[in-house]
Amino acid sequence: MRKYKVWFITLLLLTACTPQKQVLEDIELVGTVGYDYASKDLVEASAACPIVTGGSQQATLENVVFSAKAHTSKSIRQELQAQSPRPFGSGRIGVILFEDKLAQKGITKIIDSLQRDPSVGRNIFLAVTEGKTKDMLTKKYVVNDIVPVYLKKLIEQNINLTIPRTNFHHFNYSYYGNGSDPFMPLLAVSGKYIKITGLALFDHSKYVDHISFDDSIIFKFMYQDFRQGSHEFKMKNNRYLTLENLNSKVKYEYKDILGSPRLTMHIKITGKVNDAAGLSLYKPQDITKIEKTIKKELDQDAERLVKQFQEKQIDPLGIGDRARSKVRNFTFKEWDQKYPTMPVTVSSEINITQSGIVE
C-alpha cells in the first residue's frame, strides 16, 4: 500500500507541469490574416475570425475582423489580443493576404515569422490584394459564405482550373530555393464579389510584376501538367473559340546549359472545343486549321510572358531550377547572368479530340 501512496503523491505533484489547455470554444480561430502597409516600419494586420452568433436555435457564422498596427508580427498578436475576448489560435488560418503596397516593399519579416510558427500549416494560400486587405475582409459580399471561407474556396477551385498550383509550401520552395521565384494569386474587390485578377510575381520577397487572369492559364500550361481549365483564342475574322483543356503536358528541352543556354518548351494539349460560334468543325482540315491557329497564338502568348519575366529578371516558372537538374557542375551564379538574355522558344502541339455533342 505504501508503494502506491508514493506514486499517487508523485502524480499529484506532477499536475503542475501539464501544458495550457486549448479548448475549441475558448479560442478565437483565425480564418484569414491580412497585412497592410501602415507607415515606413509599421504593419497593420487584420484577422478575420468566424464567430458563431444567434444561439443554438439559429446559429449563423459571422465574420469578425480585428485589426492592429505594430512593428513585428508577434507584437501585432499582442495588439490584436487586446481587442479580443478569447486568445487567438492560428492553427486554422486558410488564407494569408498581403496588400500590394506592402508586398512591393518586401514581406521577408512576415514570412519569417509565419514560417517559424509551428501551428501555421503549409497547405494554405498566400495572395496579394489590390488595395487594403482590411477593406476586403470587412466588406459584405453577396456570396453566402463568410469571407475567410469564401476566399479559401475561391482560390482553391481556381487552382484546379486556371491558376497554377500554389500554396505556402510552394512559396517557401521558391523563396528559399535557387532558380525560381515565388508567385501568388492577385485578388481585388469587384463590386459585390472578390475576383482573382491575375498572378502577382515576386522577386524573392518583393512583389515586382503581375500577369493578367487570361495569361495565368498560359502560365499554367508552361508551369505544370494538368487536366482542367479553358482558354479563349482569337480566330480569323474576329471570331473566338474556347478550348477546354482535357490534358496538358509540358517538357523543357535545354541546350548547352553551361555555355550559351537555349530553351524550347514543348506543350502538348489535348482538348475539346466548347464554344466555336460559326466555325465549322466537322471536316478534318478545318480542325487542323483551328489547331494551327491556336498553336500559333499560344506560342506567341507564352513567349511574350517568358520575355516579360526575363526583362524583370524573375523566374516564376523555375526555369533555372529545372536547368539545374539537367546538367552536372551547374552554378546559379553563372546562370543568373545568362538567364535574362537566353533565347526561349515555345512549341506547342494542340490536339482537338472532341467538339461537343452536336456537329
Added chain:
Amino acid sequence: MTLIQPHEKSLVSPYFAFYLIVSMQIGVGILGFQRYIAKSSGHDAWMTVMIAGVAIHALVWMCYSLLNNSGGDLVSIHEQLFGKWVGAVFSTLFFLYAVFLALTALRTYIEVIQVWMFPHINAWGIGFLLIFVAYYFVSGGFRIVTALSFFCVLIGTPIIFLKYFALKNSHFYNLLPLFDHSLMDYYAGTKAMTLNFLGFEMLLMYYPFIKNPASSHKWSQWGAFFTLCIYTLTALESFAYYSQGQLKHTIWATVTIWKIVEFPFIERFEYIGISMWLFVILPNIVISIWVATRIFKRVYTIKQKYSIFPIMLLLWIGCFIFKDRQFIDALNTYVSRIGYYLIFFYIPLLFIIQRIVLKVKGTKHAKI
C-alpha cells in the same frame, strides 16, 4: 569464464530480432536527418543513405560473427579478448554509450514536443513521465522489451504512408542529375547518416536472449534492410519536396512534411504524427536502458532491478542539463560521432582481434 546463460523462460524467438533491430534503429534521427546529409552532398544525399545502409549490413554480419564465435555477449567478448579488468573498462564505456543513446532519444523527442506542441512544458516534467514509462517496460524483463518493440514497429510503420500527401507537391526532377558530387562529399554524407542507423549494435548485448541466436542472423539483416528502405524513401521524398535552400532552413524536415497532410477531420496532422512518434521513440529508450542495466549485471553483478534507478536518475538529470537547441544539437552531434567510431572502427577492430586470437589458439569456431 563466466557465461551467464539466461533462463529458458526469458528467451525470445529468432524472428523478433527483426523488430528489435528496426525499433532501435528508427528513432528521433528520421525526423530531421535530411538537412544534415544534404549539407555535404546536396540532392545526391539519398545515395549516402543507401551507402551507409549497406555498410550497416556488413557490420551486422561482423557482430554475428563475433557473437557466434564467442558464444556470449559483448561483455564476454571483451573478457575473452582483453582479460577481466581491461574488458570491464571497455564494457563500462559501452554502458555509458547506451545511457547517452537513451538520453539523446529522450531529450530530442522532448524538444520536438516543446517546439511543436507545448512550448511551456517543462523538460524535466515530461522527462520524468517518459522515464517512468520506460521503467515499467525495462522492469518487465527482456521479453516485455521485445514485445514493446514488436508493437511499436507495427504502430509506427503506417506513418510512412503519409508521404503520399507530399507527392503532388513534389518536383522529382530535384533528384537529378545523379552523381553531381565528389567522393569526399559522399563520405561526409555517409558519416552524417550514421546517427540514424545507430542502435543495431545493442544486438551485442541481447544476443544471448534469442533462442538459437545464430539463426536470427537473417532476421537481423532483414531488419537492417527494412530500416534502410524507410530511410531511403524518406530521403527521396524529402529531396523531391523541398528545394535545397528550403531544406537548409528546415530543422525537422519529416515533421514539416506532415504539415501538408490534409484530412477533412483534422487540420494540423503533425500533432497526431508527433504523438504517434512516442511509439517509435519508446523502444529506443527502453532497449538502451535495458542494455545498460544488463552490462551492469554482467560486469559488476548488480541486479538489473537495482541498477535501473541510478540510470533513470542520470537520464532525468540529463533533461535538466540539456536545455536549449544548441545543447541538444551538440548532444546529437557527439553521440553520433562516438557511435560512428564505435561501429566503424571498434567493431571491425574487435572482429580482427578475435580472428587473430582464434588463429593463434588454433581452435577455429570452438568456444574459447
